[in-house]
Amino acid sequence: MGWFSKRKRTAPTPVKKDDIWVKCHACTAHVYREEWLSNLKVCPKCNFHDRISFQERLGLIIDDGSFHEFDKDLKAPDPLKFVDAKGRYADKTRQTTEKTGLNESVITGRGKIHGMRVVLAIMDFRFLGGSLGSGTGEKILSAARFALKHKMPYIVISASGGARMHEGILSLMQMAKTCAGIAQLHEAGLPYISVLTHPTTGGVSASFAMVGDVNIAEPKAMIGFAGRRVIEQTIKEELPDDFQTAEYLLEHGFIDHIVQRTEMKDCLYRILQYWSSK
Amino acid sequence: MEDSFDKTILELESRIEELKKLNMKPEVQFDSEISELEKKLKRTMKKTFSKLTPWQVVQVARHKNRPVLRDYIAMIFDEFIELHGDRCFGDDHGMIGGFAMIGKKRVILIGHQKGKTVEDQVKNNFGMASPDGYRKALRLMKLAEKYKLPVLSFIDTPGAYPGADAEARGQAEAIAKNLTEMAVLKTPIIVIVTGEGGSGGALGIGVGDAVLMLSNSIYSVISPEGCASILWRDGAKAPEAAAALKLTAPSLLELGVIDEIIQEPVGGAHRDYAATADAVKEALVRHTRRLQRYKIRKLVEKRYDKYARMGKL
Numbered sequence: 001m002g003w004f005s006k007r008k009r010t011a012p013t014p015v016k017k018d019d020i021w022v023k024c025h026a027c028t029a030h031v032y033r034e035e036w037l038s039n040l041k042v043c044p045k046c047n048f049h050d051r052i053s054f055q056e057r058l059g060l061i062i063d064d065g066s067f068h069e070f071d072k073d074l075k076a077p078d079p080l081k082f083v084d085a086k087g088r089y090a091d092k093t094r095q096t097t098e099k100t101g102l103n104e105s106v107i108t109g110r111g112k113i114h115g116m117r118v119v120l121a122i123m124d125f126r127f128l129g130g131s132l133g134s135g136t137g138e139k140i141l142s143a144a145r146f147a148l149k150h151k152m153p154y155i156v157i158s159a160s161g162g163a164r165m166h167e168g169i170l171s172l173m174q175m176a177k178t179c180a181g182i183a184q185l186h187e188a189g190l191p192y193i194s195v196l197t198h199p200t201t202g203g204v205s206a207s208f209a210m211v212g213d214v215n216i217a218e219p220k221a222m223i224g225f226a227g228r229r230v231i232e233q234t235i236k237e238e239l240p241d242d243f244q245t246a247e248y249l250l251e252h253g254f255i256d257h258i259v260q261r262t263e264m265k266d267c268l269y270r271i272l273q274y275w276s277s278k
Numbered sequence: 279m280e281d282s283f284d285k286t287i288l289e290l291e292s293r294i295e296e297l298k299k300l301n302m303k304p305e306v307q308f309d310s311e312i313s314e315l316e317k318k319l320k321r322t323m324k325k326t327f328s329k330l331t332p333w334q335v336v337q338v339a340r341h342k343n344r345p346v347l348r349d350y351i352a353m354i355f356d357e358f359i360e361l362h363g364d365r366c367f368g369d370d371h372g373m374i375g376g377f378a379m380i381g382k383k384r385v386i387l388i389g390h391q392k393g394k395t396v397e398d399q400v401k402n403n404f405g406m407a408s409p410d411g412y413r414k415a416l417r418l419m420k421l422a423e424k425y426k427l428p429v430l431s432f433i434d435t436p437g438a439y440p441g442a443d444a445e446a447r448g449q450a451e452a453i454a455k456n457l458t459e460m461a462v463l464k465t466p467i468i469v470i471v472t473g474e475g476g477s478g479g480a481l482g483i484g485v486g487d488a489v490l491m492l493s494n495s496i497y498s499v500i501s502p503e504g505c506a507s508i509l510w511r512d513g514a515k516a517p518e519a520a521a522a523l524k525l526t527a528p529s530l531l532e533l534g535v536i537d538e539i540i541q542e543p544v545g546g547a548h549r550d551y552a553a554t555a556d557a558v559k560e561a562l563v564r565h566t567r568r569l570q571r572y573k574i575r576k577l578v579e580k581r582y583d584k585y586a587r588m589g590k591l
Contacts, residue, residue, distance in 0.1 A: 169530060170533060186458070203478055226449070
């Protein structure tokens, strides 16, 4: 090698900023990813509870090994043969399934919370923004029916942008369908707890998520009917920062409790205990 | 973005109008021209309205002269004692209701009221109900249950009101509660979509044993404009979105979401109020009679089964 030959740059490839830092959606603070992860995706600065996958949620709430999934193979149908600017809806769901391993925006099943039997539905935002489609509605209703049949408490943990446009009117009808299931639990005197996580909006907040005997939310979760931008355009004003947060809803009387992610299991357990006491 | 699919019709109509005015004068005689033009109008109207695109149907459903609930009340019902307020916060003018009689039959009437004059529309918030409206509707439905009277629900709304005050008072909760209560309401519910069935704002009074739709009305999870701006990233693609959403009455019938289409007169409900009202009245009476024959338990069971099947794979 000649003395003057150019040395090759051997500097290590810089680690992408995203890999080390996470920007909090709520307070925009940059947080060490590792710290954020070990804190269960809760911002250590502002306590914003970010979205987590259904597997993570399950691990936090349900006793190890006690979960039995329902309707595992139920896939999102494409009743309208919907095509938009980006292509076919059917392709979109297939790709999402390949990427996430999820067949629908909700996972349902039965399991135990500190030994107490419950029927559970956990929405996962990774599947098309947790949107409510026909498959979602079918699973939520069929889990409600299981709860009814076996006289078990039902817990639904929501995370959703609302009804799924790609299934048109049938998505809208899932609001009525899921609420019919909840109504049957009400009539049978069976407990129904709704846990609202970030975000729970549109057609999901305007159906099963809002009609729990007890409504519980995670800190700083965005919960509301209409989107913030739409409201700002309608009223031609800027909205306060806390608008449509869990704290705002607690203040306005629409939820009962705001509970930390780490304490959710114990909270649910206490309520279940209360119900099952003679 | 004005759709001009009925331009020829409008031109013919105004030409006939003009000739009729001129014809009043004794020195002129346009009878044959008028009848010729009227024939042509009829043909054109029939042709145009027999093959409307979904986006054109949206225009008809939103037509400024389309009959609104107060028109139907005047034409169909023999008595209407309006009841006000949700007993909670206020009285929503975009959602009205009360005791009504259709012939000799007592019913509870609820529905969106869009309004026609600008003043009226502003007062009624263009038929976009607030939580107070949904709660008023529920209060009246509970009265229907108590008195064992059927509920007639008229849907015509762009959607539930997306305002800050509506959120503060629980728009989501109000609609959710109605869906839950209507699923098990112990009396027949007959729903009719007369114009726009805008998403959750429509469904909030839309769970029923019979759901009917006027032939040029629409019912959708989202407005075509909203859908286009999200999925096409371009609000101008609303016609494409309207087609993709399958929001017209025949599509909804096929999907099992509605039970019957009420045929409008040729040219749309706004061209013939009386004929539209007659058709609506006939259907409402027929379905009310049919549903009142069921035992309540059986009726609610059937209602549940119907919604449980929605979108079933």
